[in-house]
Amino acid sequence: MSQAPEVSGGPVVTPVRVVIALCLVAPFVAMLWVGSYAEVEPAFIGIPFFYWYQMAWVLISTVLTMIAYKLWQREQRARRRGAGS
Known part of the structure; x- marks a missing residue:
């Protein structure tokens, strides 16, 4: 049986990305x-x-977007550090 080649660098679903x-x-x-x-x-x-x-959701949306952005930045830094090793 042949195995499908692994795709590297493609999109990966992680718990952080779900959040x-x-x-x-x-x-x-x-x-x-x-x-x-x-x-x-x-x-x-x-x-x-x-x-x-x-109006409350305007403020809540701002906070949630900020959290998502900070999580994304942290994940990208971790991926760059992992790829550089």
């Missing part, structure tokens, strides 16, 4: 699932839930 993907996908899922936040109550300082929920 990065989740950080980047979570805001999209949260915003596209409108039924979960299409409410007026609970209001926060007079702002209906529909609006402050979306």
Whole structure:
């Protein structure tokens, strides 16, 4: 039986990359699932839930994107160090 040649340098799924993907996908899922936040109550300082929920996700998305970027940078540095050895 012949074996398929191994592809080196191709995309690899690692736990860190899964976390990065989740950080980047979570805001999209949260915003596209409108039924979960299409409410007026609970209001926060007079702002209906529909609006402050979306504004909260702007901040949450920023933090999640920053986390994903930092994880990506750390993984790339580790890969470069591993390839240089």
